[in-house]
Amino acid sequence: MKTVVITGSARGFGLCQAKKFKELGCNVVISDINEANLEKALAELNKIKPDTTKAIKVKADVTSYNDLENLWNIAKEEFNNVDIWINNAGVNSPDKPVYELSEKEISFILDIDLKGAILGSKIAFKGMKEQSFGQIYNVEGYGSNDAMMTGLTLYGTTKRAITYFTLSLAKEAHEVTNDKVKVCRLTPGIMITEFITSANGGSTHIELPEKTKKVYNILGDYPEVIADYCVPRMLKNEKNNYNVVWLSNARAFRRFLFAGFNKRDFFK
């Protein structure tokens, strides 16, 4: 039985992944900075395969090294090993050009989206090297493929860096663990979650322009759909430097090709 740890998993894509992992027979450790959501999420997870799998929750702020180390230690104590660790916690940019961002807003995004994933990867890598196995996943996003847009510069910077970091860490995993530790990427595309309309920890609402909504209606999906696709592939994966891609160029091309028939409206 596999054990999966997911940061930022009290809602959204993280929680959907946790549910799918549990459905497929894994133990899951959910963690988040939001305790109330964590409590609700655990109650939902406890309804899935309660006789054969277990879920626990650990409050952890990904900007805190101690919190992440504690998360690793609790997962190990409870389940003996960690098979998959997903650095999923993330926040959006508040849709402003960089010159309008406060220093606080800049640090908030960099600390969670970039430093958080780096700290999580470091801690999981060290532990998995000791176990002699395990997979680490980092979540790509807007900017990972060099796309640029005013308002998303900082978020895109972190996701571009996450891609580089993950590729380079996979090389380290090859050289220092002979691929026993696998460092991989998740490329979910556009997900219809609270993330797309909120920033600064929920205190800033982002009003999406009609043009953006149109694109989201064509390319976007609910996180459940994407988790259903990604989770079985993560469980099956045996390769280092693997990338689980939902929104591939081919899928995006097909979506635009048939956009005229698309009746989806996520924003009704």
Ligand SMILES: NC(=O)c1ccc[n+]([C@@H]2O[C@H](COP(=O)([O-])OP(=O)(O)OC[C@H]3O[C@@H](n4cnc5c(N)ncnc54)[C@H](O)[C@@H]3O)[C@@H](O)[C@H]2O)c1
């Ligand atoms: N929604 C999208 O369109 C989209 C697209 C590509 C990639 N992503 C990425 O997917 C991941 C999940 O996004 P989502 O859409 O589910 O977002 P979400 O906002 O629904 O969930 C993110 C979770 O992270 C938690 N979090 C925030 N700061 C934290 C911190 N300091 N420590 C621990 N947890 C913290 C939040 O409380 C929340 O539960 C993020 O890395 C995001 O960048 C999202």
